[in-house]
Amino acid sequence: MNNDGNASQARTGGRTARTGRTGVWFVGARGSVATTAVAGCAAVTAGLYPPTGMVTETPPFDGTGLPSLPSLVFGGHDTAHTPLAKRAEHLTEAGVLPHGLAPAVRAELQAADEEIRLGGPLAGDTRGDDELIADFAADLTSFRVRNALARVVVVNVSSTEPLPEPDAVRLPPSSLYAAAALRADCPYVNFTPSTGLRAPVLTGAADGLPHAGRDGKTGQTLLRAALAPMFVQRALEVRAWSGTNLLGGGDGAALAHPGAAAAKNAGKERVLTETLGHTPEGEVHIDDVPALGDWKTAWDHVAFEGFLGSRMILQTIWQGCDSALAAPLVLDLARLVARAHEAGLSGPLPELGFYFKDPDAGPSGLSEQFAELLSFADRLREAQ
Amino acid sequence: MNNDGNASQARTGGRTARTGRTGVWFVGARGSVATTAVAGCAAVTAGLYPPTGMVTETPPFDGTGLPSLPSLVFGGHDTAHTPLAKRAEHLTEAGVLPHGLAPAVRAELQAADEEIRLGGPLAGDTRGDDELIADFAADLTSFRVRNALARVVVVNVSSTEPLPEPDAVRLPPSSLYAAAALRADCPYVNFTPSTGLRAPVLTGAADGLPHAGRDGKTGQTLLRAALAPMFVQRALEVRAWSGTNLLGGGDGAALAHPGAAAAKNAGKERVLTETLGHTPEGEVHIDDVPALGDWKTAWDHVAFEGFLGSRMILQTIWQGCDSALAAPLVLDLARLVARAHEAGLSGPLPELGFYFKDPDAGPSGLSEQFAELLSFADRLREAQ
Amino acid sequence: MNNDGNASQARTGGRTARTGRTGVWFVGARGSVATTAVAGCAAVTAGLYPPTGMVTETPPFDGTGLPSLPSLVFGGHDTAHTPLAKRAEHLTEAGVLPHGLAPAVRAELQAADEEIRLGGPLAGDTRGDDELIADFAADLTSFRVRNALARVVVVNVSSTEPLPEPDAVRLPPSSLYAAAALRADCPYVNFTPSTGLRAPVLTGAADGLPHAGRDGKTGQTLLRAALAPMFVQRALEVRAWSGTNLLGGGDGAALAHPGAAAAKNAGKERVLTETLGHTPEGEVHIDDVPALGDWKTAWDHVAFEGFLGSRMILQTIWQGCDSALAAPLVLDLARLVARAHEAGLSGPLPELGFYFKDPDAGPSGLSEQFAELLSFADRLREAQ
Amino acid sequence: MNNDGNASQARTGGRTARTGRTGVWFVGARGSVATTAVAGCAAVTAGLYPPTGMVTETPPFDGTGLPSLPSLVFGGHDTAHTPLAKRAEHLTEAGVLPHGLAPAVRAELQAADEEIRLGGPLAGDTRGDDELIADFAADLTSFRVRNALARVVVVNVSSTEPLPEPDAVRLPPSSLYAAAALRADCPYVNFTPSTGLRAPVLTGAADGLPHAGRDGKTGQTLLRAALAPMFVQRALEVRAWSGTNLLGGGDGAALAHPGAAAAKNAGKERVLTETLGHTPEGEVHIDDVPALGDWKTAWDHVAFEGFLGSRMILQTIWQGCDSALAAPLVLDLARLVARAHEAGLSGPLPELGFYFKDPDAGPSGLSEQFAELLSFADRLREAQ
Structure with missing residues (x-):
């Protein structure tokens, strides 16, 4: 030291x-x-x-x-x-x-x-x-x-x-x-x-x-900002982008109020809409799970379409400490x-x-x- | 038509x-x-x-x-x-x-x-x-x-x-x-x-x-090329990046030969080493799973360290059609x-x-x- | 034939x-x-x-x-x-x-x-x-x-x-x-x-x-009925069990109505409460994602506690065709x-x-x- | 106390x-x-x-x-x-x-x-x-x-x-x-x-x-013993069951020796063969990832077939402390x-x-x- x-x-x-x-x-x-x-x-x-x-x-x-x-x-x-x-x-x-x-x-x-x-x-x-x-x-x-x-x-x-x-x-x-x-x-x-x-x-x-x-931008949206351009650059068509966040610290409790969650989700959606040029299907949930404390888990599920209409999926799981x-x-x-x-x-x-x-x-x-x-x-x- | x-x-x-x-x-x-x-x-x-x-x-x-x-x-x-x-x-x-x-x-x-x-x-x-x-x-x-x-x-x-x-x-x-x-x-x-x-x-x-x-670059490495820069840009320290690929088409069978897998993996590793500036721990497996046919699943597990030594994890699952x-x-x-x-x-x-x-x-x-x-x-x- | x-x-x-x-x-x-x-x-x-x-x-x-x-x-x-x-x-x-x-x-x-x-x-x-x-x-x-x-x-x-x-x-x-x-x-x-x-x-x-x-019982709850007993049998303490379902068929649309989702979730929760002997933290979401059609994806996140208070996690992803x-x-x-x-x-x-x-x-x-x-x-x- | x-x-x-x-x-x-x-x-x-x-x-x-x-x-x-x-x-x-x-x-x-x-x-x-x-x-x-x-x-x-x-x-x-x-x-x-x-x-x-x-039986095989019967009970046909284990403690290092891994995998395979009545496709990997220490991550991917040949997938991720x-x-x-x-x-x-x-x-x-x-x-x- x-x-x-x-x-x-x-x-x-x-x-x-x-x-x-x-x-x-x-x-x-x-x-x-x-x-x-x-x-x-x-x-x-x-x-x-x-x-x-x-x-x-x-x-x-x-x-x-x-x-x-x-x-x-x-x-x-x-x-x-x-x-x-x-x-x-x-x-x-x-x-x-x-x-x-x-x-x-x-x-x-x-x-x-x-x-x-x-x-x-x-x-x-x-x-x-x-x-x-x-x-x-x-x-x-x-x-x-x-x-x-x-x-x-x-x-x-x-x-x-x-x-x-x-x-x-x-x-x-x-x-x-x-x-x-x-x-x-x-x-x-x-x-x-x-x-x-x-x-x-x-x-x-x-x-x-x-x-x-x-x-x-510390977790799910950070990841979305890194990943969404990939789909655009590769001319792949994102059909739906869904996500769930679990967290239990003070933020989890605050975001359990629908009003606060609405505030948070507005920002989350913006990166997709601006990057992809359209708003894909899919919702974002923020759940208060006190057992997780300050550790946040974010699951994302991206349904996208490739050549000749092929249906593909990317999923991400982010486990991080919010603070x-x-x-x-x-x-x-x-x-x-x-x-x-x-x-x-x-x-x-x-x-x-x-x-x-x-x-x-x-x-x-x-x-x-x-x-x-x-x-x-x-x-x-x-x-x- | x-x-x-x-x-x-x-x-x-x-x-x-x-x-x-x-x-x-x-x-x-x-x-x-x-x-x-x-x-x-x-x-x-x-x-x-x-x-x-x-x-x-x-x-x-x-x-x-x-x-x-x-x-x-x-x-x-x-x-x-x-x-x-x-x-x-x-x-x-x-x-x-x-x-x-x-x-x-x-x-x-x-x-x-x-x-x-x-x-x-x-x-x-x-x-x-x-x-x-x-x-x-x-x-x-x-x-x-x-x-x-x-x-x-x-x-x-x-x-x-x-x-x-x-x-x-x-x-x-x-x-x-x-x-x-x-x-x-x-x-x-x-x-x-x-x-x-x-x-x-x-x-x-x-x-x-x-x-x-x-x-x-069609799957796991595409994703790595999109994600690895995020860790560098955010000054987060990647400790280990592990991956498993399951695929069953001709490519799966060909890559079941250790020599072919070695050829493939050399390329996969390069993106991490060049982007991160060091080669993190972790291996890459390519498994021949005929039941999956031409559909490829790639699981990646990234162990990284943040502020004050906090240990965090990102996992990705990519399910795509190789051809x-x-x-x-x-x-x-x-x-x-x-x-x-x-x-x-x-x-x-x-x-x-x-x-x-x-x-x-x-x-x-x-x-x-x-x-x-x-x-x-x-x-x-x-x-x- | x-x-x-x-x-x-x-x-x-x-x-x-x-x-x-x-x-x-x-x-x-x-x-x-x-x-x-x-x-x-x-x-x-x-x-x-x-x-x-x-x-x-x-x-x-x-x-x-x-x-x-x-x-x-x-x-x-x-x-x-x-x-x-x-x-x-x-x-x-x-x-x-x-x-x-x-x-x-x-x-x-x-x-x-x-x-x-x-x-x-x-x-x-x-x-x-x-x-x-x-x-x-x-x-x-x-x-x-x-x-x-x-x-x-x-x-x-x-x-x-x-x-x-x-x-x-x-x-x-x-x-x-x-x-x-x-x-x-x-x-x-x-x-x-x-x-x-x-x-x-x-x-x-x-x-x-x-x-x-x-x-x-065709997906997430089937899995819960198979997995929840494992925690009880092994004397592991389930702290939180969270889940998100994505589906796009008629069922997805029907369940987008909060009343219908409430009906569905009541059943989902029962297996945990009866098996574990208590209702763990965590919510269940059912999202209508038309892009997925009749294919249903269910993500579950189980936070449990083991010996000496160790915190562990099981996650499951079920991708099936509902019909x-x-x-x-x-x-x-x-x-x-x-x-x-x-x-x-x-x-x-x-x-x-x-x-x-x-x-x-x-x-x-x-x-x-x-x-x-x-x-x-x-x-x-x-x-x- | x-x-x-x-x-x-x-x-x-x-x-x-x-x-x-x-x-x-x-x-x-x-x-x-x-x-x-x-x-x-x-x-x-x-x-x-x-x-x-x-x-x-x-x-x-x-x-x-x-x-x-x-x-x-x-x-x-x-x-x-x-x-x-x-x-x-x-x-x-x-x-x-x-x-x-x-x-x-x-x-x-x-x-x-x-x-x-x-x-x-x-x-x-x-x-x-x-x-x-x-x-x-x-x-x-x-x-x-x-x-x-x-x-x-x-x-x-x-x-x-x-x-x-x-x-x-x-x-x-x-x-x-x-x-x-x-x-x-x-x-x-x-x-x-x-x-x-x-x-x-x-x-x-x-x-x-x-x-x-x-x-x-502490992780992946525990889970397999809980889940494999579900497929049999529901008359679903398991085509392939693949898995990767990441762990970094002494066990990780020991199992990096192919001989030791072979010993370990023999046991892992047994539960599937005995429960399912056949040995499905798929391999099991055990990787030494020192950065994970005693924390073990096991990813499993199960490809199974349902009614009328429908192809479905279950994935599990187990994150636990081995000791x-x-x-x-x-x-x-x-x-x-x-x-x-x-x-x-x-x-x-x-x-x-x-x-x-x-x-x-x-x-x-x-x-x-x-x-x-x-x-x-x-x-x-x-x-x-």
Whole structure:
């Protein structure tokens, strides 16, 4: 175990800037993804684990001036109260975090814990939308000032909200947090399918800040983005693409609400429709199976037609740990959007579509999205 | 059923040249792939089926001057004697060709049948390598002259040969046919893992002709070429990639010979090693299961590691009809290589790596290979 | 093709009685299952195919006095009008019936077709429940008399009904047909999850006739009945059992109605609850995927716990043709229930639980159910 | 955590005898299975975990007089030297043993460790077969006397040996240990596919002692024994049954030797041949994939034929922890065979076929084997 600064600096090499610290503010800061991201950032910084799963730690990102992992300072909002160290223990028992990690990064978890503020609206909360936005923005500003941060990126990793009803009186919570980010002049990332910046009243409001979203692509949709282009490239006709997801963590429970599932599925369908040029038959199910904990299983069944009407089938089974898939991408996004802010970029960043199910724009195939991401890296490098 | 020339011309649109006829000479002309290609070309020409699975019939190939499907004239070598019409009946019973197709294209099958010549070396054949090459080349020249063909593309679709022994006295049959193609000035495509042009004595001999190979990518390796880049792009660490193929057609029986399986597996492994940058653990099995006939099942199991050492698994199951997957690609290749010849291109065509497990050069990821193919289409269009 | 009576008698051996003919009356007589049963009975009788899938044609049923296949006479109710010969052509194109079969058994399909009567209630039907029951019963009696049948077994193979609403004014159609069977003194089999005899008003009414049901076990539930006992026998703890069914035939469309799916799923869950002694986590989905036609795919995911809390997983994928699975069971049941009637048995026949998802009584494990079936065969043999 | 004797006695209830202690002597005592069995027995005794996976702890075994778990005393032979406590740590890191268990049962592991003696023949061992047998038997007798044990059951859980060559000069090691068990008057269990008692020279020698074997059924073959009867019961025709096993523990490495794999596969095939009445097409592969550690994945593909020649497919994927599956069965067998010895039974115990791939006799279907096991429990109960 090598924890000294020099070794860490040597390892992250020329990829990172040397000055200033960057805040990462999680909406849902006590959840599995945020806890894994905080613990994982500390573990990689300490040299306990290689940065597997972090695209920004691969050679194409050398010299792009991203904030270094040790320079990230974590905080966030949450309506829960469980201390991060306790959450990390639960995640260890659940097999998400490796044994021995939580004690090794206790100090970093504790530091982040002290920067978590109570979110909202709470049950019985009498504050109106504007008041909530103002309170959240004040938390952000205070975090930045108190820690002398160059900037703070707000990253939504909270549970998926139900789709907002058309005639809702107030903004959905994810949009309140997004509005607070804008008010506090913070770049924004929405890693969930919740509304966030896409509330009609926020249209255009984020033009002056870099932002990215929506809905991180960590399993079934990642696979679909890799596979669907194959059918198109080979001129094979996809007739039906069906899928079932089993998962048991907080996300499983949240998605058991039909409204939340609808939000999630909208993103899942998009990659097929855009890549194939039509929407094939088939449904997507998301089942809450508490016995599986944070481990997610996704089964996909693709019925396609080949030469002379021959009927063929591809099936895939993906068994992954949701938080371990999401956390490195969340760190990637925080670094990329922070650097974009530093480089003076603003508005949506469609080059980050590689990370999302429902991106703002850009190609739908994974390889094309990856090529866009590499171009973005070049752009950041040139902005040095 | 619409078989008149105008309709057909309308359908194949601007993709094809209008003048001259092109010969397609199959080594293994009585096999499943060749029979399906001949029957399928006729069926698509007649408007009985859409050209599903033929990449050269998609919009990016408009205006590239490829020989039209109706302009293709088929012949070939084989050591078997079953008439093509009979083979087509067998393939119908086996579920490879749709019912009703074989009778509808009987005339075209009969025409191709009359252009099939006896291959070799036969059991007890006393001809030496040179004599065989000369005989095969004479068959090719006679085919071209007799049918007044602009050119003849030789395409190897015969059963996989065992790996040649290092001290073998004579050339493997696939190389005899390849040498005959060169001698008769014919472009050459090797759709199998057999040696073909890659015999040391043939090195450089094909520099004056366009050629492409080796080993068509129709199932498990196609999938691997689509999926392996995903792991690299996401910085996930592939630990082991294991696979089993079940198939029962002639190919299954041929590959039950350990030597032939070794030839096949070499190609399968290459995509992983080149894409991942290392060779993961895991084996590939090819089992002869006659009960499955021409239907191939490939199971793949990928053990990979994510953030903080988390262990995850992807499994894929591909159930396809081997001949229906191969035949449209074989037609694609014959057209592309014929057009390359017309355009004056020569030597290996690495832009066709999209079609092969073991290409002459070029990228290993499917999307990158597809991009190369599209560039090749542009090059052909400009050569008009 | 050998269709003479002697050969057929030799083949079906000592399993069958020699005298009298037995009527089989299908509710849903123009559906896939009924069409396949009629065509298949003729094909097996003619020696065109072996009786694969018919349990009653295996040695344990020798000498049990079952009506022979050639002695079965088919008729039925349906609200559709497509002739059986036409339906058989459709099933051939869909890959359910083998090519060549429909023409070979055209006479038998035609004979059955002439015995199909219009079912109900039709749209705008003004007949009350009693009138409908009387009309249906008259059809049954007329069928028996006109064909001089020893008896007529009514078998419900129509599309799954939605679950009846608690305050429904009239009986569901399946119960109208069941009541008609009772009124016409006909034994009754319900191969669907519809209500049939289980309407409260019919309780006890069938005590004088043998009957069996409910909901034929042809795929996922068959597999569950074979596998669930393994976990119990090995003292392994099933935590979650999840499943998804994809199918596209008429059944797929019918089950897309949530009410019908609820009816179907109730039966599916029962085998787990009864075998495991508790209801594990997990849901069952039934998706209508028209591209799959009559071919059904069922994926099951079982999360179980072993020694020292180890977490393990079993997954199964079943790809079968629904009608080909159901038809031989339907013929089995018609023969068994007819013979039970001849032998003077009456009331529910729990020994037939082997065939059903939701049987009247008896064990839930498949092997135990099979043992019960063999005892029933002995009982029939002794009743000779 | 409750470790007092009363609680433990209450929990194991009436299933166990109260007096005398029983020795369990593992051949391969430092391997994964033995380590898991020793640690697990202690953990269940201490109330740390329920006895999941131990069939002998279920109600049907109440009152059968089996030795209680706390009364078992462990020892064994091994040629390796790693202390059990160290092995338990490795198994914890590998995810086989739960975190926290190894330290909690350190005393019991240490006690077993002190009873492990050096096995053989070692490299360069000059002892002949008789001398080795005598040495091993002396170790057994010493263990029994020193610990004042009522009896000692020898259980082979060592790595699979290559199939012995027909003209081998000496006995395979597994047979040396088996002969030693006989000489020391110890009942014997062979949980591996190695020769053990089945060496021709040992035929009949074990008639005076109860013994059971061969080759524990923990994964793919367990599943086959549960599923193959379903096809027979339903009169479905299995055409091909193919399988691939991936595993990376010591067993994976041992089975990478073709000889050992051949030994293992012989057992796997037997269940199909005996149940189906014929040997279907298809092969079984066992691949060493070190990345998977002790976690085993078995994929099976069953091609079967139904009514009217319809082609259907069942696939299964089993993902389990080999040692966690084997250890409770090994404890079961030690207890059952010890009790059989106490009850005066001798010779092969075919009623234990439930546990084995290649049993001495008895039915091949899992449910029939389970019924035999329950009868055996009754027999033991009556022998009280």
